[in-house]
Amino acid sequence: xxxxxxxxxxxTVTCLHLxxxxxxxxxxxxxxxxxxxxxxxxxAEDTARFGRDSNLCHYNLMDAxxxxxxxxxxxxxxxxxxxxxxxxxxxSKKTKLIVDKTKLGYLNxxxxxxKCIICFGDYQILAExxxxxxxxxxxxxxxxxxxxxxxxxxxxxxxxxxxxxxxSSSFPSQGKSPIxxxxxx
Amino acid sequence: xxxxxxxxxxxTVTCLHLxxxxxxxxxxxxxxxxxxxxxxxxxAEDTARFGRDSNLCHYNLMDAxxxxxxxxxxxxxxxxxxxxxxxxxxxSKKTKLIVDKTKLGYLNxxxxxxKCIICFGDYQILAExxxxxxxxxxxxxxxxxxxxxxxxxxxxxxxxxxxxxxxSSSFPSQGKSPIxxxxxx
Numbered sequence: 001x002x003x004x005x006x007x008x009x010x011x012t013v014t015c016l017h018l019x020x021x022x023x024x025x026x027x028x029x030x031x032x033x034x035x036x037x038x039x040x041x042x043x044a045e046d047t048a049r050f051g052r053d054s055n056l057c058h059y060n061l062m063d064a065x066x067x068x069x070x071x072x073x074x075x076x077x078x079x080x081x082x083x084x085x086x087x088x089x090x091x092s093k094k095t096k097l098i099v100d101k102t103k104l105g106y107l108n109x110x111x112x113x114x115k116c117i118i119c120f121g122d123y124q125i126l127a128e129x130x131x132x133x134x135x136x137x138x139x140x141x142x143x144x145x146x147x148x149x150x151x152x153x154x155x156x157x158x159x160x161x162x163x164x165x166x167x168s169s170s171f172p173s174q175g176k177s178p179i180x181x182x183x184x185x
Numbered sequence: 186x187x188x189x190x191x192x193x194x195x196x197t198v199t200c201l202h203l204x205x206x207x208x209x210x211x212x213x214x215x216x217x218x219x220x221x222x223x224x225x226x227x228x229a230e231d232t233a234r235f236g237r238d239s240n241l242c243h244y245n246l247m248d249a250x251x252x253x254x255x256x257x258x259x260x261x262x263x264x265x266x267x268x269x270x271x272x273x274x275x276x277s278k279k280t281k282l283i284v285d286k287t288k289l290g291y292l293n294x295x296x297x298x299x300k301c302i303i304c305f306g307d308y309q310i311l312a313e314x315x316x317x318x319x320x321x322x323x324x325x326x327x328x329x330x331x332x333x334x335x336x337x338x339x340x341x342x343x344x345x346x347x348x349x350x351x352x353s354s355s356f357p358s359q360g361k362s363p364i365x366x367x368x369x370x
Binding site: 135 | 232293
């Protein structure tokens with residue numbers, strides 16, 4: 001038997017794809033500390049924090065308008081269910097966090113829908129969850145959008161949504177999002 | 186005017202009173218790293234973690250049967266409300282966390298009722314929330330019970346509950362719980 005045949009079945013890991021857009025992202029200054037286009041493993045017990053202060057946040061946005069901690073993501077298991085879920089919490093006193101149509105004030109939190117758009121200030125983030133089995137870890141996978149996320153979503157659909165459009169985007173195990181671009185584009 | 190008259194109005198701070206009981210607490214080994222009978226201020230954005238590993242938990246239980254992180258408490262503000270709330274999350278893979286009658290498995294979480302009993306293993310904790318206004322901080326105030334918390338609660342009430350009983354305990358601003366004892370008792 002080969003080592004692959006003998007090895008224990010590998011667990012799939014829940015992955016949260018986050019596709020970022022900012023109108024001034026051409027110079028990528030605000031995004032220069034984010035690792036795009038690769039999965040990052042986070043321990044299930046840890047909170048994924050996004051914000052300006054790299055001492056407090058693993059996901060660091062280099063922008064004076066961003067709060068020390070802007071928002072935090074918590075991984076949890078729903079009660080009486082084997083389903084995993086993410087919860088998002090607004091950690092900014094200055095800026096509202098908008099999840100689809102729900103406005104979150106400071107310390108407000110909400111379950112992250114399976115697919116949703118997160119906005120604060122000029123930032124737009126498309127969040128898409130890919131289910132997995134592991135209770136020990138989850139993964140984040142950051143992407144960079146070429147075009148605004150919100151405008152595209154709210155465009156009147158005068159023609160059928162093309163397969164490469166955002167509204168039909170989905171993430172096969174190692175697939176690439178049609179709207180993501182390389183760091184060096 | 187005196188300095189008290191000139192000073193800004195002081196904000197009240199939400200305080201979570203936690204009264205601990207363990208059947209083998211006589212020697213206080215498991216509780217020797219907890220600071221009883223004094224308020225501790227925690228930043229609103231921080232998670233209060235209880236467990237065996239002092240690198241991961243501020244509230245340290247010295248007991249080989251306790252998990253590295255046993256449970257975590259998160260402070261948050263309810264959506265469309267000015268009300269603050271605590272959420273408890275079971276961080277132990279080995280031990281169920283019971284909040285009143287709700288059993289939480291690993292990574293399950295629930296809102297902490299205003300007054301409730303938290304159990305895991307042989308540990309019993311009476312949790313009582315005292316409302317406050319501050320959005321920047323909350324406080325924890327740990328107490329040690331002289332008598333079991335669960336048995337007392339479930340005793341048949343054949344006579345009126347005495348004023349010093351647990352079921353009537355409440356925490357005036359700087360008051361002492363009738364069931365709390367000093368560290369050195």
